[in-house]
Amino acid sequence: xxxxxxxxxxxxxxxxxxxxxxxxxxxxxxxxxxxxxxxxxxxxxxxxxxxxxxxxxxxxxxxxxxxxxxxxxxxxxxxxxxxxxxxxxxxxxxxxxxxxxxxxxxxxxxxxxxxxxxxxxxxxxxxxxxxxxxxxxxxxxxxxxxxxxxxxxxxxxxxxxxxxxxxxxxxxxxxxxxxxxxxxxxxxxxxxxxxxxxxxxxxxxxxxxxxxxxxxxxxxxxxxxxxxxxxxxxxxxxxxxxxxxxxxxxxxxxxxxxxxxxxxx
Amino acid sequence: xxxxxxxxxxxxxxxxxxxxxxxxxxxxxxxxxxxxxxxxxxxxxxxxxxxxxxxxxxxxxxxxxxxxxxxxxxxxxxxxxxxxxxxxxxxxxxxxxxxxxxxxxxxxxxxxxxxxxxxxxxxxxxxxxxxxxxxxxxxxxxxxxxxxxxxxxxxxxxxxxxxxxxxxxxxxxxxxxxxxxxxxx
Amino acid sequence: xxxxxxxxxxxxxxxxxxxxxxxxxxxxxxxxxxxxxxxxxxxxxxxxxxxxxxxxxxxxxxxxxxxxxxxxxxxxxxxxxxxxxxxxxxxxxxxxxxxxxxxxxxxxxxxxxxxxxxxxxxxxxxxxxxxxxxxxxxxxxxxxxxxxxxxxxxxxxxxxxxxxxxxxxxxxxxxxxxxxxxxxxxxxxxxxxxxxxxxxxxxxxxxxxxxxxxxxxxxxxxxxxxxxxxxxxxxxxxxxxxxxxxxxxxxxxxxxxxxxxxxxxxxxxxxxxxxxxxxxxxxxxxxxxxxxxxxxxxxxxxxxxxxxxxxxxxxxxxxxxxxxxxxxxxxxxxxxxxxxxxxxxxxxxxxxxxxxxxxxxxxxxxxxxxxxxxxxxxxxxxxxxxxxxxxxxxxxxxxxxxxxxxxxxxxxxxx
Numbered sequence: 001x002x003x004x005x006x007x008x009x010x011x012x013x014x015x016x017x018x019x020x021x022x023x024x025x026x027x028x029x030x031x032x033x034x035x036x037x038x039x040x041x042x043x044x045x046x047x048x049x050x051x052x053x054x055x056x057x058x059x060x061x062x063x064x065x066x067x068x069x070x071x072x073x074x075x076x077x078x079x080x081x082x083x084x085x086x087x088x089x090x091x092x093x094x095x096x097x098x099x100x101x102x103x104x105x106x107x108x109x110x111x112x113x114x115x116x117x118x119x120x121x122x123x124x125x126x127x128x129x130x131x132x133x134x135x136x137x138x139x140x141x142x143x144x145x146x147x148x149x150x151x152x153x154x155x156x157x158x159x160x161x162x163x164x165x166x167x168x169x170x171x172x173x174x175x176x177x178x179x180x181x182x183x184x185x186x187x188x189x190x191x192x193x194x195x196x197x198x199x200x201x202x203x204x205x206x207x208x209x210x211x212x213x214x215x216x217x218x219x220x221x222x223x224x225x226x227x228x229x230x231x232x233x234x235x236x237x238x239x240x241x242x243x244x245x246x247x248x249x250x251x252x253x254x255x256x257x258x259x260x261x262x263x264x265x
Numbered sequence: 266x267x268x269x270x271x272x273x274x275x276x277x278x279x280x281x282x283x284x285x286x287x288x289x290x291x292x293x294x295x296x297x298x299x300x301x302x303x304x305x306x307x308x309x310x311x312x313x314x315x316x317x318x319x320x321x322x323x324x325x326x327x328x329x330x331x332x333x334x335x336x337x338x339x340x341x342x343x344x345x346x347x348x349x350x351x352x353x354x355x356x357x358x359x360x361x362x363x364x365x366x367x368x369x370x371x372x373x374x375x376x377x378x379x380x381x382x383x384x385x386x387x388x389x390x391x392x393x394x395x396x397x398x399x400x401x402x403x404x405x406x407x408x409x410x411x412x413x414x415x416x417x418x419x420x421x422x423x424x425x426x427x428x429x430x431x432x433x434x435x436x437x438x439x440x441x442x443x444x445x446x447x448x449x450x
Numbered sequence: 451x452x453x454x455x456x457x458x459x460x461x462x463x464x465x466x467x468x469x470x471x472x473x474x475x476x477x478x479x480x481x482x483x484x485x486x487x488x489x490x491x492x493x494x495x496x497x498x499x500x501x502x503x504x505x506x507x508x509x510x511x512x513x514x515x516x517x518x519x520x521x522x523x524x525x526x527x528x529x530x531x532x533x534x535x536x537x538x539x540x541x542x543x544x545x546x547x548x549x550x551x552x553x554x555x556x557x558x559x560x561x562x563x564x565x566x567x568x569x570x571x572x573x574x575x576x577x578x579x580x581x582x583x584x585x586x587x588x589x590x591x592x593x594x595x596x597x598x599x600x601x602x603x604x605x606x607x608x609x610x611x612x613x614x615x616x617x618x619x620x621x622x623x624x625x626x627x628x629x630x631x632x633x634x635x636x637x638x639x640x641x642x643x644x645x646x647x648x649x650x651x652x653x654x655x656x657x658x659x660x661x662x663x664x665x666x667x668x669x670x671x672x673x674x675x676x677x678x679x680x681x682x683x684x685x686x687x688x689x690x691x692x693x694x695x696x697x698x699x700x701x702x703x704x705x706x707x708x709x710x711x712x713x714x715x716x717x718x719x720x721x722x723x724x725x726x727x728x729x730x731x732x733x734x735x736x737x738x739x740x741x742x743x744x745x746x747x748x749x750x751x752x753x754x755x756x757x758x759x760x761x762x763x764x765x766x767x768x769x770x771x772x773x774x775x776x777x778x779x780x781x782x783x784x785x786x787x788x789x790x791x792x793x794x795x796x797x798x799x800x801x802x803x804x805x806x807x808x809x810x811x812x813x814x815x816x817x818x819x820x821x822x823x824x825x826x827x828x829x830x831x832x833x834x835x836x837x838x839x840x841x842x843x844x845x846x847x848x849x850x851x852x853x854x855x856x857x858x859x860x861x862x863x864x865x
Contacts, residue, residue, distance in 0.1 A: 005288055031429050033499055044709055072527050122319035145721075148527075152712065153720035228720075230529070233536040238538075238706025243701060250293040250697030259288060259687050259696045296693070307510050307534035314514070315532040 019048035034156055034186045036161025037218070041225055044240065047233050048226050050152050053088040056203050056223025059216050061098075062203050064147065067139065067194075069127035073227055076121035077101035088226060095121050102126045140180045142193035151221065151228045158221045160186065165217035168196035289351070321375045322450035324442065327381065335398045337386060340449045342385035344394050345437060346410070347447075350421060355379045356416040357408070358422035368432045372422040375436050383447065385437055390430035395419060451679060475787075477663055482681035483688055486846050489850035490564075492695035493557035498655065498697060500550040505648050507543040517633040517641035522597035523722045541711040547589050548714045549703045551737035554582060562791055565777025566668040574661040574768040581654050586738070588647040591640040591767055594632075598719030603732045605632045611745070614752040631725065672778025673842055680846040720834065725746070730807055739797050739803030744822065746807045747815040757819065764826045771826055774834035781840040785833050792825050 031048035040049040051118035057078065060070065079095040080087025088096070104126060107114035119126065136143050145153075154160045163186035171190075174234045181191040205211050215223035226232070313321075323340045325347060325407050330336055335348040352359075358372040360415035376382055390412065396402040397419075405411035405418030407426050412418075417428030424433040439449040451474055456462040465471045471622035514533050517526040558578070561567055567575035587704075611628050613619040628635030666675065668719075675681050706713055714736060718729045734742050741758050746752040764771075765827045779786040795818050802815035 014708055072524070073532065074316070074319065076315075138823060149720040150377070153717050157578070157716050157717075235537065235541075235711075239704070242704055245295075245299060245302075246697060246701045246704065249292070249295045250694065250701060252288070252295055253690070253694040253697050255288055256292050257690045260690045264682060264687065306538050310510055310533055310535045310539055311513065312534050314528070314534060314536070316528065317532075382593060 008227070027144065029125065031239075032156060032160060032163065032188045034159050034167070035245065036159050037162050039158055039222070039225070041222070041229075041232055044236065046236060048088075049107050049222060050089040051209075052222045053217045053226055054090070055207065055216075056219035056221070057088055057211060059198075059203050059220040060147070061222055063197050063216075065125075065128060067135075069129070069146045070125040070227060071127055071146055073124055073125050074121070077230060079121070086230070092121075101124060103178070137141065140193065144194070144262055147224055147227065149228045151225045157223050160220045162217050164192070165198055165220070166214055186191040203222060212235060229262050275399050305374060318357055321335075322448055324446055324448045326446050328445040332380070337398050338449070339439065346382070346398060346434070348385040348425070350381040352418065354408070354421040358420060361420070361422075361424075363449050367425050370424060372395075372424075375422055375433070377441060381447075382421075382423060383424075383436065383439055383449070385435040386410075387435070388417055388430055389432040389434065390415055390417050390428070391427065395434075399440055464498075475688060475801075477684075478686040478689075479683060481663065481684040482675070482678065483667055483684050484675055484680060484846055485687075486669050486671065486689070487667065488670050489508060489691075489695060490556070490560040490670075491845055492692055492699075493553045493560060495692040496553040496696060496699050497550065497557055500546060500553055501648065501655065501678060503811045504543060504550060505652075507539050507546065508648065509545055512645060515641075517595065517638050519597060519637050522637060536619065538707075538849065541707045545714065547705050547709060548735070548737065549668055549699075549706075550585065551589070551852075553699070555737070558582070559793065561668075561850055563773075563779045563786075564668055565672050565779070566771075567768050567778050568667045568772070568774075570663070570665045571668065571727070574658060574665060575769060576766055577658040577661055579762065581651055581658060583762060584647055584651045584654065588644060588651070589737065591644040591647075591737065595641050595644065596719060597637060599634075599721045599723055599727075599729050600716045600719040600732070602725065603728055604734055605636065606731055608686045608734075609636070611751075611755050613759075614755045616752070633725075635670040658796060668777065670762045670778060670804035671782065671846060672776065672781065675848065676845050712769045733804060736800065736804075739801075740799035741803070741814050743803035743815050744819045745804075747812070747819040757823075761822060764823065764836070768826070770805065772834050774837065774839070776839040776842065777865065780843055782833075782837060782841060783840065788825065788829055788833060792822075795821050795825065818854065 040047060040052070053061065060068075076093055076096055077231060078087050078090045079092055080089075099121050102119045103116040104119045105114055106117050109115055125263050132143060133145045151157050151161055156163070164184060167186035169183060169185055171177050175183065175184050175190070177191055181193055182195055183190060183191040198216050200212050203211045203216060216245065227234075271308050277279050279327050287435050288399045305397075321341055325338050327347070327349070330347060331411050333351045333354075337347060338345045338347055355372070361372070363371060372379070375384070386398075391414065393412055393414035395410040395417070397404040403411045403413075405427070407418060407420035407424060407449040409421045409426075412421040412428065412430065412433040412447065414431050417430035419430075419434055420426050422433075423436075425431070441447050456465055456471060461471055489854065490579075507590070511529065514520055514525065514529050514536065526540070528538050533539075579752050590604075590608065593600045609623060609632060612626060613623045615622055624630065626636070627633070628639060669675070716733060733739075741761055743762050745754045745758040774782065774785070776782055781788055798814065798818045799822065802811055802818060807812050807815060
C-alpha cells in the first residue's frame with residue numbers, strides 16, 4: 001500500500017518539477033517589469049477610495065484625455081445610479097456641469113449639417129480624435145489606446161499601468177532609444193511611443209493633495225480600474241452576502257443529507 | 266428493502282419527527298428563498314437599462330418655434346407634437362361643449378401655458394402618427410390633426426372629435442424649466 | 451406489477467392520457483440506485499445543472515447582445531455597464547462555461563476510473579462523448595461572440611484548420627467563413643448556432659439519461675447490483691446528496707463569479723478584434739488546451755488536425771480497447787497506476803497548450819502526445835490482456851449476512 005502512494009507521489013513530483021522548470025525558462029528581457037502596489041479595491045472586501053477616484057478623474061480629464069478616449073463611459077456614469085451604483089461620487093449637478101463643459105457633435109440638423117452642442121449626462125465621453133486615422137496622424141503613427149478597459153487588457157492590470165506611468169526614466173548608458181520613442185522601465189522592450197504624461201505638479205488637485213507623479217499615477221489607475229469595472233463594489237457586496245447564504249444553506253443541506261442517510265450507513 | 270430504507274427515512278415517530286421536520290422545513294425554506302433571489306436578476310435585467318433610462322427625458326428649446334408653428338420632437342422613441350398655438354386656435358379649443366366630446370376634457374386641463382400645446386403624436390386608435398404638423402398637411406374639420414390611417418380627427422386641443430379613436434392625444438409629463446425651455450419626461 | 455394510484459385528480463387525469471408523472475416517479479423518485487455511490491457520482495447532476503443555468507443566462511443575454519462585428523464588443527460592454535444585473539448574468543455565463551467543463555471532465559474521469567464505459571454502458575459512453583463534442587463546439591462559438599482579439603484570432607486559427615482537408619479544404623473554409631476571412635457573416639452564423647446547439651445538447655442528454663436508466667448506474671466497486679438489498683431509491687437519498695454537492699459546487703463557482711470573475715480569461719480579449727494585428731500568443735480557453743497541444747505537437751498541418759480530432763474519437767473505441775471484465779480501478783492495480791499517469795499526461799498537455807511551442811516545451815508536448823495515444827492504443831489493451839485483477843467483493847453490501855463480508859470488502863476497497 002505504501003509503495004502505491006509513494007509511486008503516485010513520485011509521479012506527481014516529477015510532473016511538478018518539469019512544470020516548474022519550464023516556467024523559469026528565461027524570456028525575461030521581453031517581459032514587462034513592475035512591482036505590486038496596494039490598492040483599496042483589491043480583495044474580497046475591496047472598495048474604491050472615492051477621493052482618489054475623483055482626483056484620478058481630474059488627471060484623466062486634464063492630462064490623458066488630450067490623446068486617449070474613454071468611449072465606453074457616459075458622463076452620467078460619474079454620478080452612478082442606473083445599473084451600477086456608486087459612480088465616482090459626484091452629484092447630479094456636478095455631472096451635468098462636467099458634461100456641459102464639453103462640445104459634442106450632434107445632427108444632422110434640418111439643413112443636413114452636423115453641429116456642435118454642449119454635452120449632456122447621457123452622452124458618451126468625447127473622444128480627442130474623430131477616428132483612428134486622425135489619432136495616428138497626430139501621434140507619429142502610434143495609436144493611443146482607448147482607456148475604458150486598459151486595466152483589464154494588460155497582464156498585471158493596475159500594477160502594470162502604474163508601472164508604465166511611473167516608469168519613465170533616463171535611458172541607462174549604452175541603451176539607444178529610437179527616434180520618437182521614450183525610455184520606460186516597465187514597458188516590454190523598454191521603448192514606448194508615449195511621451196511621459198505626468199510630471200510633478202502637472203495637475204492642481206481640487207482637494208489640495210500634493211500632485212506628485214506617484215500620487216497622480218495611483219489616482220488615475222484607481223479611476224481607470226473603476227472605469228473598467230464600475231460594478232466592482234456592488235459585486236463584492238452582493239458576493240459576500242451570496243457566499244454567506246450559500247455556506248449556511250450548504251450546511252443545512254449537509255445536515256439533511258446525514259439525517260436522510262442515517263439508516264443506510 | 267427499498268421500502269424499509271424509505272420508511273427508515275420517514276418512519277420514526279416521536280420527538281425525532283419534530284426536530285427532523287424542522288430541519289427539512291428550514292432547509293426547504295432557505296432553498297426556496299435562494300432560488301427566488303437567484304431568479305430575480307434574470308427577470309429584472311429585462312427592465313429598461315441605464316442608457317435607455319438616461320434618454321427618458323428630453324429638453325426642448327421653445328424659442329425658435331414661431332406662433333402658429335408646430336414642431337415634432339423625439340421622446341422615448343415616440344413623436345411629441347409641440348404646437349405654438351395662435352389666439353384663434355386657443356379660442357377654438359376653449360369654445361367647446363364638453364358634453365359633445367367623446368373623451369371630455371377641458372383645454373385648460375391639457376396645457377400649462379395656453380399658447381403651448383404639448384402632446385404625444387400617436388393616434389389613440391391604432392398608433393399611427395397623425396398629420397397636421399406642417400401647414401400643407403390635412404388638419405381635418407377642426408383644424409387640429411388628421412390621422413390618415415383610419416380618419417380620426419383631432420381639434421386644436423388634440424381632442425378626438427370624429428373617427429374611430431377612443432381618446433384624446435396623450436399629454437406627456439413635462440415642466441417649464443424657463444419661459445422658453447421645457448423638459449419632457 | 452401495478453402502479454400505486456395518483457391521489458390528486460388532476461394529476462391522475464393527465465397521467466391516464468400521457469403517463470408523464472408515472473415516468474417521473476419511476477426515473478427520479480423510485481429509480482433504484484446503488485447504495486454505495488461516492489461523491490464522484492455528483493458530477494452528472496452538476497453538469498445537468500450547469501446546462502440549465504447556461505441556457506437560462508444565455509437566453510437572457512441574447513436579449514441584449516448584437517451579433518454584428520461593428521456592434522458586438524460594445525453590446526457586451528453595454529450589458530456589463532448599463533443592463534440591470536448585466537454584469538452578473540455575463541460573469542455567470544462566462545464562468546459557467548468553465549465550471550460546466552470542470553464538472554464534465556471530472557464526470558468523464560470518474561467514468562474512466564470505474565469502468566463506466568464497459569458493457570452494457572457502451573452507448574451511454576458514446577452519448578456522453580457526443581455531448582462533450584457538442585459542448586466544445588458551443589463553447590468555441592460562444593467565445594467568438596464578444597469579438598475581442600482572442601475571439602477573432604482563435605476563430606481564425608481553428609477555422610483555418612479545415613483547410614487541411616485534402617481537395618475540398620479551402621472551399622470548406624470559405625463556406626464556414628461566409629467570406630474570405632473571419633468577419634461579420636461568420637459572427638452571425640456562430641451566434642445562430644451557439645443559440646441552437648445547447649438545445650441539441652439537451653436532446654442528447656435526454657438520450658444519455660435514457661441509456662443510463664436502461665443499464666442503471668455503475669458504482670465504485672464496479673460490480674452489478676444483485677437485488678433491492680444493494681439499492682436505495684433515488685429520492686430522497688440522492689436528491690438530497692446531489693443538492694448538498696450542488697451547494698458546495700456553487701460556493702466555489704459563485705466565489706469565482708463575484709471575486710475573481712476574470713480568472714479564466716485572457717487580457718487580450720478586452721481589446722476589440724483587429725484583423726490587422728495578431729496577438730503575440732493565441733491561446734484558447736483552458737478547457738481546450740490539451741487538444742491544442744496535441745494539434746501543435748505534430749509538424750504536419752493535416753496530421754496535426756487528425757491527431758487532435760483522434761484524441762476524442764479514440765475514446766469511442768474504449769469499451770473494446772479496454773476489454774477487461776473488471777470495471778473498477780479499485781481492483782485493477784496496474785490500470786490504476788496507468789490511470790494516474792494519463793491524468794498527469796493530460797495536465798502536462800494542458801500546460802504545453804498554454805505556452806508557445808518553442809524550446810523544451812515542444813519536446814515535452816510531443817512526448818505527452820505520443821504517450822496519450824500510446825495509453826489508449828497499446829497500454830490499456832495490454833493491461834486488459836495481462837493484468838491480474840484483485841478478487842472482487844461478492845456484493846455491494848448485505849445488511850443481514852454482511853458484517854463479515856462487508857468488512858472484508860471494505861479492507862479491499864482501502865487497498
